[in-house]
Structure formats: structure tokens, C-alpha cells
Amino acid sequence: WLVYSISKNAAFCFCCKIFLPEDLQSLGGTQDWKNLSIVLNKHENSPAHLESFQKWKELETRLNTNTTIDDKNQRIIKAETQHWQNVLERLIALIRVLGTQNIALRGTSDKLFEPNNGNFLKFVELMGMFDSVIKEHIRRITSHEIHNHYLGKNIQNEIIQLLATHIKETVLSALKKAKYYSVSLDCTPDISNIEQMTLIVRFV
Known part of the structure; x- marks a missing residue:
């Protein structure tokens, strides 16, 4: 349960950090390196730590067995x-x-x-x-x-666009690997008399 914070240069109790309220002093960690063994021994036997440790292990067991309150x-x-x-x-x-x-x-x-x-x-x-x-x-x-x-039509159009993009990328990938290719352009007006250009690429 003992962890060390590099940024704060302090030792913390993992389970108390997670399960105890923020206003408790144990959350502040300790930098009393000279008396560390005494501080840790005192903390390890405190009722608050024992309660937090029990909650931690109970949660760990429930997570492993999929029996947490939000499992459903x-x-x-x-x-x-x-x-x-x-x-x-x-x-x-x-x-x-x-x-x-x-x-x-x-x-x-x-x-x-x-x-x-x-x-x-x-x-x-x-x-x-x-x-x-x-x-x-x-x-x-x-x-x-x-x-x-x-x-609806919007999702249909989006799926069509995604499929078209994938096909285009596949064709372009094959084209870039080809040694020989030719490009042909053709224009023709559509039903509204707007010129539409078709680009044809042939490759071996």
C-alpha cells in the first residue's frame, strides 16, 4: 500500500489516498524520512487505514469476480x-x-x-x-x-462516402506501385447542362 510521489517527494498510503475523505491528514503524505518507520507503523495500525485497506481489497475482489455495484x-x-x-x-x-x-x-x-x-x-x-x-x-x-x-439518407451517404474513400485509396495505392500508367480525361454535360469531367487512369 506504500507509494512514493516523485513530484511531491513524499510517501503516500495508496488505499487511504483512494478511500478516505480529502480533508484527512493522511492524504498529505509524509516527508519525515528520519522517523519514517515509526510513522508508517503508526499509520498501518490506525483504524482509518485498516478500514481503507479493507475497502481496497474488497473492491479488488469484486472487480475480479465482476460483482461490483455497476456490473449490471x-x-x-x-x-x-x-x-x-x-x-x-x-x-x-x-x-x-x-x-x-x-x-x-x-x-x-x-x-x-x-x-x-x-x-x-x-x-x-x-x-x-x-x-x-x-x-x-x-x-x-x-x-x-x-x-x-x-x-436515413444522411447515414447512407456517409457510409457510401467512406466506402468510396476506401476504394479510392486502394486504387491509388495500386497506381503508385505501377510502373506504367495512362491518364484520360473526358467531359460531358449532365441533365442540367453542367459539364462533368471524368478522370480515367489505366495501369498495368
């Missing part, structure tokens, strides 16, 4: 974190498949179980019929337990 809350937090990770993994995988197949994501509605709500939400509804994670996620949405459900 910690388990709930871990389960909730795992749930959201599982949801995001499935949504990212779904957007990857739709993007790979060049299928549009959105429709005229952005709500579940409505007509014309787009391919993305329809596939989420389909996954909810067979996948327990998405089924639970849909239940939370429809029962209004959650408001941020990660099914």
Missing part, C-alpha cells in the same frame, strides 16, 4: 455497444451489395413499411424477417424506443 450497467452498455456494431456491419454490407450491383438505394419515402421507400429500406425489412439483430432494431424503431436508427 456495464453489461448493459457492452450489450448495447455490440448491438449497434452488429447493426452497422449489416447496413454497411447491404450498401456495399446495392452499390456493387448498381441498384438505387432511395425511393420517394424514407420510412419503413411504406410503399416506394426504396431498395435499401425494403432490404432492411426483408433482413428483419430472418436476422435477429435487424429484427430487434426494427422493433425499437417501430415502438419509438430510438430516434437515431441509422437508416
Whole structure:
């Protein structure tokens, strides 16, 4: 339980520093190096130290056996974190498949179980019929337990952007390693008559 502070050049009792109120003198540490053995012996047998030592060891035992007062809350937090990770993994995988197949994501509605709500939400509804994670996620949405459900257009755009960035970095990494490459530029007006430039890079 004895610790030394380099910055204060003093000896401290670890368990008393943690478990005793701040206004107790034992927190100030000691610099009485001449009488250190007497001071430590007196402190070690004091009721305050024995009580702090007992609290310290009891907490250590509870932490090792997962029986602290907040253990239930910690388990709930871990389960909730795992749930959201599982949801995001499935949504990212779904957007990857739709993007790979060049299928549009959105429709005229952005709500579940409505007509014309787009391919993305329809596939989420389909996954909810067979996948327990998405089924639970849909239940939370429809029962209004959650408001941020990660099914809206903003999160879709963000995931698409992250995937596009990753693909671009992969292509550029391969391009930089290539010995020979060519660059081709082409411009064409879009539906609003604004010129759009396409950059094509070919490499061996």
C-alpha cells in the first residue's frame, strides 16, 4: 500500500489516498524520512487505514469476480455497444451489395413499411424477417424506443462516402506501385447542362 510521489517527494498510503475523505491528514503524505518507520507503523495500525485497506481489497475482489455495484450497467452498455456494431456491419454490407450491383438505394419515402421507400429500406425489412439483430432494431424503431436508427439518407451517404474513400485509396495505392500508367480525361454535360469531367487512369 506504500507509494512514493516523485513530484511531491513524499510517501503516500495508496488505499487511504483512494478511500478516505480529502480533508484527512493522511492524504498529505509524509516527508519525515528520519522517523519514517515509526510513522508508517503508526499509520498501518490506525483504524482509518485498516478500514481503507479493507475497502481496497474488497473492491479488488469484486472487480475480479465482476460483482461490483455497476456490473449490471456495464453489461448493459457492452450489450448495447455490440448491438449497434452488429447493426452497422449489416447496413454497411447491404450498401456495399446495392452499390456493387448498381441498384438505387432511395425511393420517394424514407420510412419503413411504406410503399416506394426504396431498395435499401425494403432490404432492411426483408433482413428483419430472418436476422435477429435487424429484427430487434426494427422493433425499437417501430415502438419509438430510438430516434437515431441509422437508416436515413444522411447515414447512407456517409457510409457510401467512406466506402468510396476506401476504394479510392486502394486504387491509388495500386497506381503508385505501377510502373506504367495512362491518364484520360473526358467531359460531358449532365441533365442540367453542367459539364462533368471524368478522370480515367489505366495501369498495368
